[in-house]
Amino acid sequence: MLSKKTKYGIKALTFLAKQEGNAPVPIETISKSENISRKFLESILLSLRKNGFLGSKKGKSGGYYLLKSPEDIKMVDVMRILEGPIAMVPCVSLNFYEKCADCPDEAACAVHLLMIKVRDNTLEIFRNTSLADLTH
Amino acid sequence: MLSKKTKYGIKALTFLAKQEGNAPVPIETISKSENISRKFLESILLSLRKNGFLGSKKGKSGGYYLLKSPEDIKMVDVMRILEGPIAMVPCVSLNFYEKCADCPDEAACAVHLLMIKVRDNTLEIFRNTSLADLTH
DNA sequence: TATAATTCCTATCGGTTTACTAGGATTAAA
DNA sequence: TTTAATCCTAGTAAACCGATAGGAATTATA
Structure with missing residues (x-):
């Protein structure tokens, strides 16, 4: 949420x-x-x-x-400041990485695999959307 | 999270x-x-x-x-049962829709616009990923 | 038939987070 | 001097999360 x-x-x-x-x-x-x-x-x-x-x-x-023009305010930065990690689990987070306590092998973890896909997609949206895009 | x-x-x-x-x-x-x-x-x-x-x-x-073979267990269904809504805000949720109390016009809301994009992308991943895909 | 191994069910609980509130200090324009 | 604003620290009620407790019901097997 x-x-x-x-x-x-x-x-x-x-x-x-x-x-x-x-x-x-x-x-x-x-x-x-x-x-x-x-x-x-x-x-x-x-x-x-x-x-x-x-x-x-x-x-x-x-x-x-x-302080900047809306074109230069990217949602990825806003999200990271206000919401924190973009990723749904810390073990796939780029900026807020944390190892899972329970998971011996990330590469073999189903959740890890799935959540990397989600992160990559979400990240691309937030990177490519500026404040200007949202006001039009 | x-x-x-x-x-x-x-x-x-x-x-x-x-x-x-x-x-x-x-x-x-x-x-x-x-x-x-x-x-x-x-x-x-x-x-x-x-x-x-x-x-x-x-x-x-x-x-x-x-009860089913892993190919037939789609992550979108698992997520909806265990996690609830796929969407990050109720006002863009397909299965758990709720109107925002504060927002007079959804079509004009920046958050709404942005979160629809995120939802669509995430949804596609969860729909196209089965349990079988995660075990390989 | 007795025993051990298992799921089923309801209830509870401590800790954390979230959304919001209180109140006053500081600053600056008119 | 007054008024209108930000700045800053603290507090708080409610909800949610992750986990736990304890026993009832069920079933294979010795």
């Missing part, structure tokens, strides 16, 4: 991508427009800022804005 | 597919060979039996056995 965190994060990014100009948009505006709990969204945007997707401006008429 | 339930279930099915003949295999044998908690595996096999994947024989020299 995709977490609400990721879902809301993508929605917020999309909302920002749709804005004309690059003026800071306050959390409240996004939260109301996208029906997202204000405080929860706050923590998500904070995390997107700390990871280089968003810039922010404090104080009156402040808010959040995209 | 793939649940341990699904992971163990697939491993158990694979183990049974590799057996010569179709004699019942006791839980204990599978559990030891695949390093799976005995009691947990018990509940998983029970569920696979109730959903028509496995047959069972009670009492001495009893156990579980496949």
Whole structure:
């Protein structure tokens, strides 16, 4: 399951991508427009800022804005920050690899084999989809 | 994340597919060979039996056995029973559909759009992969 | 027929994660 | 100085997950 965190994060990014100009948009505006709990969204945007997707401006008429153009924001990066691993099991994860405790031989494991296929396909979609692709 | 339930279930099915003949295999044998908690595996096999994947024989020299040949056991069906929805969000699920509370227009939702692509790709893999494919 | 070996079934439980909330500190425009 | 915003740390209720407990029912076999 995709977490609400990721879902809301993508929605917020999309909302920002749709804005004309690059003026800071306050959390409240996004939260109301996208029906997202204000405080929860706050923590998500904070995390997107700390990871280089968003810039922010404090104080009156402040808010959040995209740091890159939507074409350059790839879903694979967004997913890894908000959701974590793309892979369904740690033993096939590229960025979050962990060995299975129970599995003596990965190469012989049916689950491993199957999940590599799924990972490769999903990865290609996330790599080839940008924020711009989602706003059109 | 793939649940341990699904992971163990697939491993158990694979183990049974590799057996010569179709004699019942006791839980204990599978559990030891695949390093799976005995009691947990018990509940998983029970569920696979109730959903028509496995047959069972009670009492001495009893156990579980496949009801179909491995070629005819498609991963898409196993996944739906053990893991639930294939889709990452309920609003793009074919078998477990639910409308998003927050989303007024699915067709205009970026997450919806993206997750349909992921679902279609994953679905195709699970549909085209049988238990036999995983044992080779 | 007694025994051992097995599945069947229901219930429970501790730990982790998720989604969300609280509250105040800090910053900046008007 | 006021107002409107982000920043930051903490907390929390509910759900879910992985595993466990214990005994009833069933069946082969000595």
